[in-house]
């Protein structure tokens with residue numbers, strides 16, 4: 231059974247990810263070669279930075295799904311979003327229009343920092359009591375500070391899962407993110423590993439190096455964080 235990648239910017243023309251369908255397809259082929267057969271497309275949902283037009287997202291997602299079939303790629307694709315922890319997420323929850331990962335009750339959310347105010351904690355509580363589980367996006371890229379581990383514990387106590395980017399292991403986000411990710415792996419804090427691809431040329435080599443590093447760090451890590459158990463947990467089978 232193939233691997234799952236729950237964090238990708240593979241839909242063209244909707245955020246800072248793929249620029250066109252050609253780039254998306256080339257990336258999908260590489261992901262398939264790396265053993266991935268299930269993908270969640272997670273365009274940024276952060277209106278202070280990216281314009282989010284639901285109709286264009288759905289249109290381009292459908293077109294990409296058709297291209298996958300036409301090109302005989304062995305890939306299942308689902309729609310989700312990468313939320314920034316802020317107004318868009320809270321509004322979507324209030325309106326009950328949240329883009330979860332596929333049809334699961336998991337939401338991919340990036341935080342601005344691992345230092346939570348009381349207001350952040352209240353907002354987090356609202357998300358969780360609305361019936362959703364959080365997957366914290368690329369947690370290793372949050373600036374590490376003395377509060378970080380207590381914030382991790384706080385998130386854990388609120389059932390959050392932690393996602394890391396595979397390309398942090400090949401240095402894309404600097405030495406600190408690389409070391410923080412390795413530390414998180416050592417402490418068994420990493421639940422999900424994903425590519426967070428943006429369909430750029432330079433990523434090809436970084437993905438290969440990241441996958442190799444993953445195998446070197448700990449055997450079985452790839453299956454545990456990208457394999458069947460994640461598909462089952464998110465019911466994306």
Ligand SMILES: [Fe+2]
Pocket residue numbers: 237238239312367426
């Ligand atoms: Fe992302």
